[in-house]
Every structure is written in C-alpha cells, then in structure tokens.
Amino acid sequence: MTDESLEELATEAWIYGYPLVTAALTKAAMTAVPARDDGRRKAPVNQFCYLRTTPDADFTEVVSPNADTLYSSAWLDLSDQPLVLTLPEFGDRFWMVPILDAWSDVCAVVGRRTHGASAGPFLIAGPSWSQPTPPGLTLLRSTTAVNWIIARYATSGPSDFPAVNRLQDATRLIPLSEWTGDPDAYSPPTDVPVPAGADATTPPVDQVHALGGRDYFTLLNRSMVDNPPDPADATVLGRLAKLGIAPGASLDDLSAEEIAALDAGARRGPGTLRDLLARAESANAGGWTVHRGLGDYGTDYAKRGVITRFGYGANLDADALYPHATTDADGRPLDGAHPYVLHFDAGTTPPVDGFWSLTMMNDRQLFAGNPLDRCAIGDRSGMRTNPDGSLDIYVQHDNPGPDRESNWLPAPAGSFNVFLRLYWPRQAALTGDWTPPPLRRTDVS
16 A cells, blocks of 8 residues: 555544544543542543533533533443433423443433433443343443443523532432442442543543554554444444554554554544535535534444534434534634624524524634623523514624623634534424524624
8 A cells, every 4th residue: 555545544544433532531531530529520430520500611621512501421431330320300491311332422312302301210231231121220221331421401591500400419320239229328439549641631632632643543442342343334444454453453563654654644633524524514504514413423434523523422413403603604704803693583593392502612612701601692591582573693702782782692802613502403403494594794795
C-alpha cells in the first residue's frame, strides 16, 4: 500500500474507533473521585452524579450540553456484575433515562414516551451476564461492559430545581449482589480508589485529540476487549487489521511506516470530522440540518464519529431531534457581530409532545457566558408572542432592549451555532413535514 493509502486507512480507523476512545477518556475524567462530588460533576464508576443545576459556561466535560433538563449521569462497568436501576414517580414531568453503550449507540431507554409516569426497577446487564433475571426486575441488556446513563429530567428553571433534585436523589444504582428490594438499604461506597493517571481537568475531547497514533490505537485495541465491536463491523475490521487494529492486539510488530501512518491518521482525524460535518450541513434547508438516525448508527461510522464529536450523548429520534444551524437564511456563517431573528408564524412552533428549546453554542460546542446566564430559550421560558400569535426569538450579542429581552438568546461575540431541541417530537417533525424557519440577519436589507 502507498503511504497515502495507509494514512487514509489509518484516518478511517481513527474515525471508526473515535466513540470508544472518547468513552474511555470521558469515563476516566468523570469518575476520577473517591466519592460522589456533585459540585465537580463527578462520581465513581457505578454511581450517579447529580447535576443540581443546569450547566453553565464552565461546563466542559461533554460537548453540546443542554440547559433544559437536569442531568443524572453515571458511568457503568458491568464486567463484574449487573446493576439495579431504581426510579421515582415523575407525575406529569417529562423524563428520560437513555443508556448508551461504549460505541455511543442507545442500547436501552426508559422515559415518559415509553413508560409514562414511572418505571422499574431494572436490571442492567452486560455481555458477560448469563444468569436468569431475578424476580421483580426488568432486564435491560447491553453488549458492552462500559455504558453511560444520561438521565434527563425537565426543569422550568431555578425555582424548580429543588423538586427535580428530589427526583434525582431517588434515581439510584445498586450492585445486584447488594440488592435487597429496598433502595434505601444500600449506600454507595465513599472511598473508591481513583485510577492513577486519570486527567480530571482537561476536557475529554481535548484529551482524545491530543493522543498520538500509537497511544490512540493502543487504547482502542484494549477497549475493544470488554466492549466488543458489533458483528456487522467484521468487514471494516478485516481491513483495519492491516494496521494492527483488533480487540486486544499489540502494535509492537508494526513497521515504522505503519506507525507513521497511525500518527498521520490521528493528526488528520479531528479535521476530517469537521469536514464531514460541514459536508453534511452544506445541503441544509434554510440554514438547518436535521441529523436523523441518531443513537442507532449501524455501520454509518462517519455519522457516529461526527455526532460523538459535536453532540455526544445524542438520543434516539423518537425521543429527541436536534435541528442544527451554522448559517443564516442566505448561507452566511452565524456570527455575533450581526443580529438575527428566528420567526415562527402562529401555530408553527416546533411540534412536540414534550417540549422544545433553542440552545446557543460557541465555536467549541460549549456554552458561552452572557449577562443573563441564558444558554437556551424555549416554550417554557415565558417568551412574549406578537399580537397575531407569531413568535420572534432575537439571537444576537447585544441586548435587544427591555421590550425584547424576554425573547433574547444571547450570542457570543464571534462564531456560534444553535440547536433546536425537540423532545418527544411529533410525527410531522420525524418525517420532515415540519422544518424550522431560517435565521434571518436583521442588519441587512
């Protein structure tokens, strides 16, 4: 093979393994504490961390966070035994508890759409578990040992946080060996050893992108042992084996040229993901791209890698859609140097059975600080409608004035992008019969 084709294969391998490597380093960063620490948004493996408030501009652990819900997050290691998940009664509140496997596919989800006001208890089991499910538990199966629960409970703002915090406290994980049927009988350990070398300060995405080829692919090979690839990946793995990429494989026997190709693949990977996203969004409608088929990627490794980079933790379409805009109605990149308006005619706001919001992201796919500490605005934000029932959202850096501040989504001074989030979208949104209106610049004629 030529040097170029080796580098291309290595870049393909980098993208293929990106979700698994991201999971490994994100898990390490978010579990590097001996006991649950909600203030630092961390908890040991197999324990929940409860984010008691919505994320702010200091939150860097996960790209494209949301400000609509309070998270209860837990990284699981099911290699030794299953875990029991217990949940409270949610009443009328929207809630969802998706479980992502180590490859970023949603392997199970419970929530308002599927279960109503309550559900559980559940047994979450990994690939090594082969025993009968104990009575009174409902089995949720994952094909990987590492998994990530990202429970989301809708909140209407700070005054509602205490009520959601109580629901979080009743969301628990208990090792099966400790399960008595009474969630209150178990207390998680508070002296869990912290793995040596875990980086709890550098954002995980930066850690992944800083890895050289040997380190990246060594971590990938090691991670594939307990988190096996899907059988449908056999074809691509057959090709990647030429570069020593396989579960548990060593890179020691590779030639200098092959190691150089792996290094080149690691250098090219992040830019390739940006290019793939730009290509996907170049054929958008009115500035918006709706990435469908999230949370269940099959063999679409490019989409899986792009979403891991720019929207890690994405849900199934049936639970949430994420129209994404990087340009305005005329195809110009969104920039805080200009004001924009998002206008909905009466009766045309996003069709949902849950709720919807418009969320602001900076050029690092993180929240940007602003005078209102407002990173999202939506149907629960108390926006004012126009006399004819239409709705205008003002997306700009400068405050649009007291008469419009209720409908203002602050933008950073430079490049930005926005997500519409539709929770429990209706059929019109799922089929594409409804599409968002474009963002229009208002400082041009």
